[in-house]
Amino acid sequence: MLKYVKYVILFFILFLTLKGGDTILNGLSPWDAFAQMGKFSTVITSMTVGFILLVLIVVGDIFVERFFCRYLCPLGAVFSLTSRISLLKINKLNDKCGKCRMCTNNCSMGLKLYSMNSIRGGECINCLKCVEVCPRKNPCVNIMDKDVNPSMASSFAIAIFAGIYGLTNFGNSIITKAGIASTNSVVSNNVNTADTSQNSVSTSQNTKYKDGTYTGSGTGFNGGTTKVSVTVNGGKITDIKTVSTDDTPRFYQYAESTIPNEIISSQSSSVDTVSGATYSSRGIIEAVQNALDNAK
Ligand code: SF4
Ligand code: SF4
Numbered sequence: 001m002l003k004y005v006k007y008v009i010l011f012f013i014l015f016l017t018l019k020g021g022d023t024i025l026n027g028l029s030p031w032d033a034f035a036q037m038g039k040f041s042t043v044i045t046s047m048t049v050g051f052i053l054l055v056l057i058v059v060g061d062i063f064v065e066r067f068f069c070r071y072l073c074p075l076g077a078v079f080s081l082t083s084r085i086s087l088l089k090i091n092k093l094n095d096k097c098g099k100c101r102m103c104t105n106n107c108s109m110g111l112k113l114y115s116m117n118s119i120r121g122g123e124c125i126n127c128l129k130c131v132e133v134c135p136r137k138n139p140c141v142n143i144m145d146k147d148v149n150p151s152m153a154s155s156f157a158i159a160i161f162a163g164i165y166g167l168t169n170f171g172n173s174i175i176t177k178a179g180i181a182s183t184n185s186v187v188s189n190n191v192n193t194a195d196t197s198q199n200s201v202s203t204s205q206n207t208k209y210k211d212g213t214y215t216g217s218g219t220g221f222n223g224g225t226t227k228v229s230v231t232v233n234g235g236k237i238t239d240i241k242t243v244s245t246d247d248t249p250r251f252y253q254y255a256e257s258t259i260p261n262e263i264i265s266s267q268s269s270s271v272d273t274v275s276g277a278t279y280s281s282r283g284i285i286e287a288v289q290n291a292l293d294n295a296k
Contacts, residue, residue: 002071003123010074026221026251030054032276042257046250047276066108069125083121088153090119090130092139103130103139113139128154208235209295216290220247220255220283228260228284230291237264240288247280255280263288 016024026032033043033050043051060067069076092103094117103113108127111119131139131150140147209232217227224246231239240260245252255277262271269289273281 005071006073006077006080009072010077013074026278027276028053029276030057035275039257042254046254050276065110066125070109070123080122083124086121087144088120088126089142090124090126090128090139091117091142091147092119092130092134093117096136096138098136100135102133102135106130106133118142209237209292211235212295214291214294215243216287216292216294218283218286218288218290220245221251221277221279222248224248224252224283226252226280226283226287228287228291230288230295232295237267237292240264240284242284245283247283251277251280252283255284259284260288 013025027047028049029047030050030053033047033054036043036047057068057072060071064070092113094114097114101114104111106129107113108129109123109125111123113119113130128141128150131141141150141153142148143153211232211234213229213231215227215229217225220226226245226247227243229239229241229243230237231241240263242256255274258274259271259281263269263285269285269292271285273285
């Protein structure tokens with residue numbers, strides 16, 4: 001029964017984000033809490049729920065293999081539904097079995113394999129442990145009704161992942177080098193994307209600014225306006241101060257503890273947002289960029 005908890009969590013997340021927008025879960029994610037563990041006191045105060053969930057997951061994992069995967073992962077719930085139409089399945093004929101139940105005892109997802117003839121998707125994560133441990137070599141990997149060598153299936157999957165990774169990470173630079181798209185258009189696209197939804201607002205690191213103190217504003221969490229002052233000295237950004245903000249304090253403080261320093265040290269507003277305070281970070285970045293536009 002516990003395996004249905006992840007479907008409830010998936011439904012809960014979808015319901016909340018549809019009703020309250022994608023910021024409503026800020027501070028609730030255990031992974032955000034994990035990513036910020038270096039700032040432990042901030043995690044405790046700003047991400048209390050996320051931290052409690054993280055502790056529960058770690059404790060659960062000590063006692064049950066893949067505790068989070070089996071019972072809590074909302075993405076696992078989605079995959080569990082979509083993988084029911086998977087082309088890959090594992091065949092295991094019961095009448096060829098002994099009474100060892102080694103496959104069941106070793107199944108990463110705790111499936112009762114001894115009572116099944118075949119497993120396709122659903123709760124099975126295709127780890128192939130059952131194939132590996134069976135003394136009779138009974139379970140076999142089957143793709144589109146053809147039994148295949150498990151090593152070949154794994155190599156094929158690795159090749160596909162490597163291909164996707166290569167395409168997404170190196171595709172842009174290859175296209176640019178090949179002259180299919182100019183560097184300017186790629187940069188310009190980044191700027192447009194950043195204005196709307198990405199984690200940072202791009203600006204050239206080589207831009208020269210006039211000395212002085214400039215103010216700018218940006219939109220942060222829940223539409224709150226953030227106003228900052230940016231001091232430029234010797235053509236460099238030397239100080240960033242908050243003038244006023246309507247942002248939510250716990251998220252704003254979190255973003256403010258990192259973003260201004262990052263911008264000053266990189267001399268660019270192209271910095272990553274702080275996980276768990278994404279929108280507040282964007283508000284500060286946008287405000288700084290706005291002020292720098294006046295300094296050019
Ligand atoms: S480990 Fe192999 S022989 Fe044993 S129950 Fe599982 S499939 Fe059957
Ligand atoms: S492939 Fe892994 S998760 Fe699927 S049945 Fe076998 S051991 Fe269990």
